Amino acid sequence: MNVHPTIIPAIADDGSLYPVEKLKAHADGLFHLAVSIFVFDGDHLLIQKRAQSKYHCGGLWANTCCSHPHWDEPIDSCARRRLREELGFNVALSRRRVVEYSADVGNGLHEHEKVTMYIGVADRSTLELAPDPREVEDTRWITREALHAEIAAHPEHFTPWFRIYAERYPSLIF
Numbered sequence: 001m002n003v004h005p006t007i008i009p010a011i012a013d014d015g016s017l018y019p020v021e022k023l024k025a026h027a028d029g030l031f032h033l034a035v036s037i038f039v040f041d042g043d044h045l046l047i048q049k050r051a052q053s054k055y056h057c058g059g060l061w062a063n064t065c066c067s068h069p070h071w072d073e074p075i076d077s078c079a080r081r082r083l084r085e086e087l088g089f090n091v092a093l094s095r096r097r098v099v100e101y102s103a104d105v106g107n108g109l110h111e112h113e114k115v116t117m118y119i120g121v122a123d124r125s126t127l128e129l130a131p132d133p134r135e136v137e138d139t140r141w142i143t144r145e146a147l148h149a150e151i152a153a154h155p156e157h158f159t160p161w162f163r164i165y166a167e168r169y170p171s172l173i174f
Contacts (some may be wrong), residue, residue: 029110086129103160
């Protein structure tokens with residue numbers, strides 16, 4: 001377990017990046033960089049339930065994987081690293097649009113992110129998942145239609161950012 005604080009890139013008013021401790025970025029609602037990954041098999045999206053022990057949004061469903069690059073880590077490297085660390089697999093990722101959002105994530109924390117979106121394709125019948133239990137409590141494949149129905153019926157079961165993405169981009173094509 002890492003006892004050193006994670007340093008991530010925050011974004012200054014002039015657009016330049018500066019290092020900040022991840023928890024401070026969330027406690028102070030600082031604008032910072034992030035990645036979000038969506039792995040599909042046809043119309044099915046792999047989603048994850050965040051581990052209860054996560055410092056925010058534990059036990060809520062989210063997209064396949066999301067995280068923050070370390071300070072001085074290339075954004076594409078971060079996306080590949082976190083997919084492997086959280087879910088135990090690699091697939092080719094295609095970088096897509098950049099999305100900005102701001103949301104209260106509970107526990108006095110706030111996400112204000114500039115997110116680079118990634119899409120991956122996998123065959124769920126052969127994909128071997130090995131989720132890290134410190135990060136991921138559960139995973140499942142879901143169609144876009146079923147996802148939108150579940151979010152409409154029980155929005156409280158999903159992370160704020162995932163609900164924002166689903167509302168802004170209903171097709172989940174970024």
